[in-house]
Amino acid sequence: MTLTWKNVGYGAVGVVVIALLVLVGIVAFPGLVGGDDAFIVTSGSMSPTLEPGDVVVTQDVDPEEIETGDVVTFHDGSGADTGFVTHRVVDVVEEDGELYFQLQGDANDEPDEGLVPAEYAHGERHLDIP
DSSP: OOOOHHHHHHHHHHHHHHHHHHHHHHHHOGGGGTOSEEEEOOSSTTTTTSOTTOEEEEEOOOGGGOOTTOEEEEEOSSSOTTOEEEEEEEEEEEETTEEEEEEEOTTOSSOOSSOEEGGGEEEEEEEEEO
16 A cells, blocks of 8 residues: 555544544543543633643542642532532631632632532542643
8 A cells, every 4th residue: 555645644534533532432431541520621710730621530539638739620509510610729628617628720819709618529630631
């Protein structure tokens, strides 16, 4: 077989298709890479750590194990299945025997408003795919 630009093009398309199928597989089945859930980043609030379009694979975590500096995905309390935020924990606070977290996006100058209850913790970043 003679190597032509046409064959190189088909090969490149094949590689792109395989890469996209792997990415879709990871999002649909995060257990393939040792995760429990996968989320697609939709804002630049965690830039440069996470960029819009990145896939974040999380592992379930006991809120008692979350520490300052961890990147964690939290439910925003809205009740919607899409209401998740992935930010860095900048403070762990205990008030009246309850555990709360202060969050901040890496690109944000100030922490997020309010404290997030521990039960809203959904998972800690296991890996991310640009």
